[in-house]
Amino acid sequence: MLSNARLWGxxxxxxxxxxxxxxxxxxxxxxxxQVYATAQPPHADLTFTEPLAPNSAPLFTLASATxxxxxxxxxxxxxxxxxxxxxxxxxxxxxxxxxxxxxxxACTESGACVEAxxxxxxxxxxxxxxxxxxxxxxxxDKSLLASLFFxxxxxxxVGAADLNLVRSDPGAKDLSYFxxxxxxxxxxxxxRHVEAGAHxxxxxxxxxxxxxxxxxxxRGRPAEAQALLDELQTKWWAGHxxxxxxxxxGDASGQQQWIGLVDAGWGLQSTTRxxxxxxxxxxxxxxxxxxxxxxxRDQARLKMGADAALVIQAREETAPIRRFEFVAHSTARWLAxxxxxxxxxxxxxxLDAKLFVLESASLRYGLRLSLQHGSxxxxxxxxxxxxxxxxxxxxxxxx
Amino acid sequence: xxxTKRTQPxxxxxxxTPQDAQDALTLLDRAARHRAAPDGALELAVALASLTxxxxxxxxxxxxxxxxxxLFDLTFAGVGLNDGQMGFLRExxxxxxxxxxxxxxxxxxxxxxxxxxIGDYAxxxxxxxxxxxx
Numbered sequence: 001m002l003s004n005a006r007l008w009g010x011x012x013x014x015x016x017x018x019x020x021x022x023x024x025x026x027x028x029x030x031x032x033x034q035v036y037a038t039a040q041p042p043h044a045d046l047t048f049t050e051p052l053a054p055n056s057a058p059l060f061t062l063a064s065a066t067x068x069x070x071x072x073x074x075x076x077x078x079x080x081x082x083x084x085x086x087x088x089x090x091x092x093x094x095x096x097x098x099x100x101x102x103x104x105x106a107c108t109e110s111g112a113c114v115e116a117x118x119x120x121x122x123x124x125x126x127x128x129x130x131x132x133x134x135x136x137x138x139x140x141d142k143s144l145l146a147s148l149f150f151x152x153x154x155x156x157x158v159g160a161a162d163l164n165l166v167r168s169d170p171g172a173k174d175l176s177y178f179x180x181x182x183x184x185x186x187x188x189x190x191x192r193h194v195e196a197g198a199h200x201x202x203x204x205x206x207x208x209x210x211x212x213x214x215x216x217x218x219r220g221r222p223a224e225a226q227a228l229l230d231e232l233q234t235k236w237w238a239g240h241x242x243x244x245x246x247x248x249x250g251d252a253s254g255q256q257q258w259i260g261l262v263d264a265g266w267g268l269q270s271t272t273r274x275x276x277x278x279x280x281x282x283x284x285x286x287x288x289x290x291x292x293x294x295x296x297r298d299q300a301r302l303k304m305g306a307d308a309a310l311v312i313q314a315r316e317e318t319a320p321i322r323r324f325e326f327v328a329h330s331t332a333r334w335l336a337x338x339x340x341x342x343x344x345x346x347x348x349x350x351l352d353a354k355l356f357v358l359e360s361a362s363l364r365y366g367l368r369l370s371l372q373h374g375s376x377x378x379x380x381x382x383x384x385x386x387x388x389x390x391x392x393x394x395x396x397x398x399x
Numbered sequence: 400x401x402x403t404k405r406t407q408p409x410x411x412x413x414x415x416t417p418q419d420a421q422d423a424l425t426l427l428d429r430a431a432r433h434r435a436a437p438d439g440a441l442e443l444a445v446a447l448a449s450l451t452x453x454x455x456x457x458x459x460x461x462x463x464x465x466x467x468x469x470l471f472d473l474t475f476a477g478v479g480l481n482d483g484q485m486g487f488l489r490e491x492x493x494x495x496x497x498x499x500x501x502x503x504x505x506x507x508x509x510x511x512x513x514x515x516x517i518g519d520y521a522x523x524x525x526x527x528x529x530x531x532x533x
Contacts, residue, residue: 034522036525036526036529038529038532039529040532051468051469080462081462082440082462083440083441083444083456083460083462083463083464083465084440084444084463084464084465084468084469084470084471084517085440085469085470085471085472085518086468086469087469087472121526121529121530122530124526124529125523125526125527125530128519128522128523128526129506129509129523131519132509132510132512132515132519132520132523133509166482168508168511168512169508170508171508172508173504173505173507173508174486174507201486203486203487203489203490204490205487205490205491205494211449211491211494212494214445214449214495215494215495215497218441218442218445218458218495219437222458222459223458223459225445225458226457226458226459229445229448229449229456229458232448232449233448233449233452233455238449238450238484238487239487239490241483241486269483269484269487271449271450271451271452271484272450272451272452272453272478272479272480272484273452274452274453281453283451283452283453283479285479285481285484287483309481311479
């Protein structure tokens, strides 16, 4: 016969095994429940902790209740997996929820339940907009690019800074503010350029006829919609843009007066193309400034340019190199009126190779090798330099 | 919309039975013939696929299938979109969901952020469609 100590030890061990088994089942249990009072047909969306196997349906029950009342079971009429959301299931029930019911509950076979408050669509809209607007400040910025460089020139250690900040206006559609600074510490490395202003951008999609045809075919003729979508995916250009804005330019040293300019341009934006590389997904996108003008009291410039970015992102979170980017930028300005003795064509080219080794929730940290060649307004000082330095960027960078 | 909380089961709550497993498969089959109101998720996936080759959509399956499979758990930046392309995404959605084109434009400064999770954007579309159908 077992002694008391062994008996209790065996019982405790059995209880521990049962508890561990229960916790293992809970790992694939319900995580969240979404329900909208006026959804037709009536349904709720369930989110599980793990992806569901195709054509599988975990066992659970649904019930609704008033704020303090008893739970009334709901008859489930159908369930449906959701495209692109393998952890979610849509559950349809027979009748709309009673108006006085404010809670919905789903319980799994293990007995664990999740509850959700039933809100009106207007309250739900306010809640989701609040959630979308609650990005951290560094993620709200359309782009944050700050680089500090260190190099050698003429036997001296020199530094340089390159800052690009773009932020959307919180109240006006398609309006953004920007600040760009390029400075170096030695002659031949100092573009002496700063500009700040606002611009409004209007986007125009290309291939409008195919995009409209997809809209009409999407619900009733999936094969036709698929053929149209497959054809759209072969296109290199997404659309064109019209930018109109105002800005002030300076030499970032305070020696020259600020220049006020109107800046307008028309360009083409590419789609994002996949770059097939073993072990790491990559993509390529580019933008072509087909034509633009910059005009001030004494300035009249025509400009044309292009930007291209190649991005390679590591799949593993523990990869030593998290991300590699190669960014090329080129702008050519033709000065119709002389500016400080400069006239004619003034090109600027910058090539950046960036290696990111650290990432936080909102920022990336790494090294940047930069080649700068040409000249920038307002002084058009010749620059021909190669920099190596540290770079800090937001998790998404704009153009 | 939701305030999700987990609770322990109370006495007397009905637990699913083995018979329910067979019934669940019947419910899935019934859903295949269920005509549901659009919630914007399909349109969002199609709009994404039209702008980036990192996303593909198979419209012939029910429900539609995406590559990557967990598309709505990713961010727009994670599928290769930058802030300049988010405006084009919104323009495409206005064509696919004309009933809420005004809502898309009115909230563009919040929506046109590539760091948004695609699923959160889809949730906004669903709620906007519900408000429009009210």
